Amino acid sequence: MSVRRTSQREIILQELQKSRQHLTADQLFRVVRKKMPRISLATVYRNLELLSETGLIAKLEVSGRQRRFDSEVVGHDHVTCVQCHRVENVFLEGMKEDCPSHGVVDGYTIKGRRLEFFGLCPRCQKKNKVPKGDATMGCGCGCAKKMLTDEQKMVLQAMADFHGPCVAKDIAAATGLEAKLVTGKIADLKKQGFVDSPVRCKYGITADGRTAIKG
Amino acid sequence: MSVRRTSQREIILQELQKSRQHLTADQLFRVVRKKMPRISLATVYRNLELLSETGLIAKLEVSGRQRRFDSEVVGHDHVTCVQCHRVENVFLEGMKEDCPSHGVVDGYTIKGRRLEFFGLCPRCQKKNKVPKGDATMGCGCGCAKKMLTDEQKMVLQAMADFHGPCVAKDIAAATGLEAKLVTGKIADLKKQGFVDSPVRCKYGITADGRTAIKG
DNA sequence: ACCTAACTGATAACTATTACTAAATCAAGC
DNA sequence: GCTTGATTTAGTAATAGTTATCAGTTAGGT
Structure with missing residues (x-):
């Protein structure tokens, strides 16, 4: 076997x-x-x-520290957001001829190729446009992670450990923080795009949120 | 300042x-x-x-464990040999139009791109063609590193620590191995492409050799 | 010559991944 | 269904590559 x-x-x-x-x-x-x-x-x-x-x-072996895995195996390329490190698929037309994945280049027998684009995802572009008066906002230079307070991180982490959407009370219980405080933190985190609310009064961590607390 | x-x-x-x-x-x-x-x-x-x-x-951030650095900064791409992990520059013509490094793709504002080819370098292609009867030869499956004996590794390491070409006697002194033995090891290693001889009777470690002992 | 921010060597800490272990588990054959 | 043994697992140690820390040194402006 x-x-x-x-x-x-x-x-x-x-x-x-x-x-x-x-x-x-x-x-x-x-x-x-x-x-x-x-x-x-x-x-x-x-x-x-x-x-x-x-x-x-x-x-995957895209750029960045960690290796990533993709459930789609058919030939396609990737875009990495330089700010939130999200990685998405790209299917480029009319590339195959000019950017061959097989053949010979400079004496090398080519067995494959990897193409990765770097840029800002739509979400981060929008995020960067917000007026800079907002102190809880990311600065647009990719350092958003560092601007999270310890309590914000605790909230995000607790949310990450939850499966599916949760209410503020759950987070308060998990973190030991006061419920009122938690509500405020969630609102801040939501503005920053680290938390979203799929159902009214229920919250979940976003991909950005996960990125912000780890990797 | x-x-x-x-x-x-x-x-x-x-x-x-x-x-x-x-x-x-x-x-x-x-x-x-x-x-x-x-x-x-x-x-x-x-x-x-x-x-x-x-x-x-x-x-660079090419694939593989380690980060690499390039003294050429002008726009070009890279080929990585899947066997010896050598990385070389590639300047592709007529790519700029179809494989843009700036613009918008799927809502992302593209700031750059990275293109990496994978294949076999000329040296490894040649190496793989050698009849398989030769026991000291790499097996062509990328596991050449594991086939080095401890003594071969010692010789390579000593050679790596030398700056510039050296004679067999130097290696014998550095490793403590018998001079006659060292000569044989060097010959083997040269066949495997880990050592070359820029000057008659003088030897130096190749990039392959460095790869073979570390990373 | 003096001062201090920038830098250095040495080493500890960290992160992502792999290797190792004894115990648990799957599935093939009875 | 039960036995059997190779595969897989959880837990943890080990490793590789890189970054952080820190006390001491140095470049370069004044």
Whole structure:
């Protein structure tokens, strides 16, 4: 026998496909841990490696510190937002001829290529346009992470550890902070784009939020 | 005052430019240490960072574990050899129009792009063609590093620590191995492409060789 | 010559990933 | 269904590359 079907492996693949984002091992670990609290980070790494070997997912190696994984395997390229580090797919037309992924270049036998664009995602562009009087706002120079207070970070972290949307009371309980204080923090974080409210009175952490607290 | 001119900084820049390769911080550290034995690895990192901020050199972020630095800053792309991890420059014609480095893609404001090709360098292609009977040969699957014996590694390391070409006797002295044995090792390593002989009877480590012992 | 911000070497700390271990688990064959 | 053994797991240690810290040194303006 060779490759087995384990519940861990199944959930990892499933959650990566469900997210439709380019998650890092760490981000995926957090998501998967919601469904399987005792799973180990090492297991996530092992399975991502194995799944990418079998071709079920793609290992990205985009720029930045961490490796990312993609559930879409068909040929496409990527854009990285230089501010929030979000990575998205790009399908470019009429590129294949001029930017070949096979052939010979300078004596090298080309087996593949990688194309990555850098820029500002629509969300960050909008964020940067906000008048600078707002003290809780990111400064537009990519240092938003550093501007989070410890309490804001606590709130974000608690929200990240929740699976699905939660109310302010949940966060107050998880962080030990006063409920009124938490409500204020959430409002600030929402303005900064780190938190959104999918349902009225319920809140969830955004991809930006995750980026802001870790990686 | 802001940025000072220090001898460390000068040598780092000078050696990177002289090498005309895409060195890792570690590789450059070894080269620089020949001229300035007490320099610290942290200083190398610090200055590479600073030099790339001022635009004098380029920080690469090609795929692979280590970051590499390039003394050529003008727009060009890179090829990475999937076997020996050598990185070289590529200047593609007629690419600018179809593979733009500025503009708007899917709502992102593009500030730059990175294009990396993967393939086999001419040297590795040639290496792979050698009949497989040769036991000292790399297996062509990228695992050449693991096939080095401890003694071969010692020889390579000693050669790396030498600045410029050296004779077998130097290596024997540095490693403590018998001179006759060293001669044999050098011959093997030369066949594998880890050592070359710029001058008759003098030997030097190649980029492949450096890769083979570290990163 | 003096002063001080910028810099250095040495080393600890950190982050992302991989390796290792004993224990648990899947699935093939009875 | 039970046995069996290779695969996989959780937990943790180890590693590689890089960054941070810090006390002492130095460049370069005054």
